[in-house]
Amino acid sequence: MIIGIPKEIKTLESRVSMTPGAVETLTRRGHTVLVESGAGKGSGLPDEQYAAAGAKLTDAAGAWGAEMVIKVKEPIAAEYQYLRKGLLLFTYLHLAADKPLTEVLLKSGTIGIAYETVQLPGGGLPLLLPMSEVAGRMAPQVGAHHLEKSEGGRGLLLGGVPGVPQASVVILGAGVVGTNAAKIAMGMGAQVTVLDVNHSRLQYLDDIYQGRIVTVSSNEPNIRKAVTYADLLIGAVLITGAKAPRLVTRDMIGTMKEGSVIVDVAVDQGGCVETIKATTHAAPTYLVDGVVHYGVANMPGAVPRTSTYALCNQTLPYAMKLAQKGVEALHEDRSLALGLNTYLGELTYGAVGEAFGMPSTTVEKVLGLA
The missing domain is CATH 3.40.50.720 (NAD(P)-binding Rossmann-like Domain)
Structure with missing residues (x-):
């Protein structure tokens, strides 16, 4: 899979979604990783480390042009232009507090998987933790x-x-x-x-x-x-x-x-x-x-070095599953499937629908698991 790691552009957001070590793990498994130049600078991770890990350095459009984009924070208005049908977006979304983003994700047909709703059988939230x-x-x-x-x-x-x-x-x-x-x-x-x-x-x-x-x-x-x-x-x-x-x-x-x-x-x-x-x-x-x-x-953005490593430790195993199998990974991992919030124009998280009075469906229905 072609994976994009764009630079975070929210005000004073210095985290990055993947460390060089995580990039090396992905590239060694045959995936192509496109890292926007400067994405890791705020966390003390220079471009040279990403290049040495096997990443290809690019610009924002290049990183967003990947099959799957892995971010830290939800897309802001300047990034809406990159959202498109079939794009697999793996990041924090927090849609229940962001109606404009919810509407854009639905209109664009983006497959949005939210870190904060990936949920373990016992109720734990491993990517929010x-x-x-x-x-x-x-x-x-x-x-x-x-x-x-x-x-x-x-x-x-x-x-x-x-x-x-x-x-x-x-x-x-x-x-x-x-x-x-x-x-x-x-x-x-x-x-x-x-x-x-x-x-x-x-x-x-x-x-x-x-x-x-x-x-x-x-x-x-x-x-x-x-x-x-x-x-x-x-x-x-x-x-x-x-x-x-x-x-x-x-x-x-x-x-x-x-x-x-x-x-x-x-x-x-x-x-x-x-x-x-x-x-x-x-x-x-x-x-x-x-x-x-x-x-x-985005309080943790003030301590990006700590936060980047803490977040990547938890997200990498799920990112690897998505990179290997794409949406099919959701069929095999119920916890990851619960992270699905938008799918090809349909809202798949009921609490978001309730927050905005929008119709929603279930993960089981859109994935054919019902």
Whole structure:
């Protein structure tokens, strides 16, 4: 198969979808890999390393002209021109928060396989996992920075000092993002509260941290109370492939302390805070009622070296299956098949259809597995 690795062009997005080592693995199996010149520069991976691994260096049009394109982030408007019927696109899509992209993928007939909806039999999300770990660990350090007075925050040190209380960190969600956020926030010395609807997750966190964090059942009254004392509020809620639920309403924002900070990691799925909107690394924050809102939708892009390797470790096995067998790989791998979001003009992920009131079908029907 001819595989394209284009350069990411989203604002300050420095990750790349495949490392030179991954490219070598693919080329040794007889595949042709077209890498856009400069694609790996932001991750410290120069063109020379890709060439030595067997890649052919090209321009954006060349990389997008491949049979399968492997990316990190969803295509943005400048890349819509490259989408076409039969193109196999393997990347994060987050369609439930992006109607224009959904419509373009359907109109173009692109076969879109989303990293974030590839799902293991036990419910695990192997291709979302590494970036959730990175984003979760970044959230407290990003929040701590924006709590500084010069960044618009309350002027608090997250861990406090002897004789001065530490800051209060409230985390909505005890999944991968929330658990990693709790680990780092606690390590920085903050007072940490985690809310979730899943009691077993709260039990797990209570056990491993031996009561050093506060666990609270997630419901509207408890969320409403928690936001009033939060110095840093971290949104870490996920419903696979669907728009994130709005847990923090507009009126709740008015009850938060001036200079407190919100970091909504769920923003790439629409966010769990009503007042959140997607921002960029170039302009990451804005104020609503004196509360600092951080809504960067590609947080791991700030640490591209770590993120590129973490992501590629997980995506490469699936990329190899697709390179070897194309769409036929979906017939053999149920987990990979669940990643299919668009197929030759049909929407194949129900949660996206529900988000936009669009008709959808099933993976089984379009692949002839029903």
